[in-house]
Amino acid sequence: MKLIRQGAEAKLFETKFDEKKALSKQRVPKEYRCEQLDNKIRSARTAKEARMMSKARALGIKTPIVFDIDSKKKEIVMELIEGPRLKDKLDKKNLALCRQVGENIAVLHEGNLIHGDLTTSNILVKGKDIYFIDFGLAKTSGKAEDKAVDLLVFRKTFEATHVELMPKGWELILEGYLAKGGKKEVITQMQKVEARVRYH
Ligand SMILES: Nc1ncnc2c1ncn2[C@@H]1O[C@H](COP(=O)(O)OP(=O)(O)OP(=O)(O)O)[C@@H](O)[C@H]1O
Numbered sequence: 001m002k003l004i005r006q007g008a009e010a011k012l013f014e015t016k017f018d019e020k021k022a023l024s025k026q027r028v029p030k031e032y033r034c035e036q037l038d039n040k041i042r043s044a045r046t047a048k049e050a051r052m053m054s055k056a057r058a059l060g061i062k063t064p065i066v067f068d069i070d071s072k073k074k075e076i077v078m079e080l081i082e083g084p085r086l087k088d089k090l091d092k093k094n095l096a097l098c099r100q101v102g103e104n105i106a107v108l109h110e111g112n113l114i115h116g117d118l119t120t121s122n123i124l125v126k127g128k129d130i131y132f133i134d135f136g137l138a139k140t141s142g143k144a145e146d147k148a149v150d151l152l153v154f155r156k157t158f159e160a161t162h163v164e165l166m167p168k169g170w171e172l173i174l175e176g177y178l179a180k181g182g183k184k185e186v187i188t189q190m191q192k193v194e195a196r197v198r199y200h
């Protein structure tokens with residue numbers, strides 16, 4: 001297996017599944033956590049990530065297909081998406097991708113799925129399609145507050161990563177969000193959460 005990336009939580013390898021190119025994501029031990037607890041956390045996140053990826057797919061969002069899960073090895077074998085991260089792809093010429101991102105987040109939220117770690121590193125671009133990955137912190141919730149926090153976390157990283165695309169990039173994300181049924185209430189709530197975080 002070829003190591004293609006060492007993330008904060010996991011090692012990513014290129015591998016094969018049924019002769020096809022695939023990606024193996026293995027959650028690595030965190031030395032600062034007690035071993036037993038660490039094992040539990042990594043197992044839970046592995047199982048949750050696979051479950052949430054399938055759930056997102058069922059909602060019509062593109063995510064890699066899960067091929068296999070190995071709870072002992074804390075491993076998910078999934079479809080390898082051959083395309084860049086949105087982080088590396090997004091620029092002034094393809095800003096329309098932002099609208100597409102907003103639309104996709106609305107579909108997740110309307111399906112009561114909170115991604116939990118929205119960043120442009122966790123979105124891959126292949127042709128005209130965008131794929132959401134990294135669902136280890138995802139959860140289901142119908143609460144506007146949870147959706148608002150999901151969006152706020154995204155905005156913070158988006159602003160910091162894509163300074164030159166602000167404010168237009170973020171406006172397009174919200175435009176897409178509202179166009180696909182995302183609720184205005186969530187956006188209002190996001191502004192409230194932000195004010196609360198800032199003044200306390
Ligand atoms: N199915 C996939 N196909 C292609 N590349 C992938 C796939 N899954 C992950 N990657 C690549 O590996 C990187 C890290 O994956 P992921 O975000 O799932 O792990 P992570 O440990 O949470 O990483 P980080 O801490 O960097 O967010 C992604 O940004 C992407 O470049």
Ligand SMILES: [Mg+2]
Pocket residue numbers: 007121122134
């Ligand atoms: Mg990631």
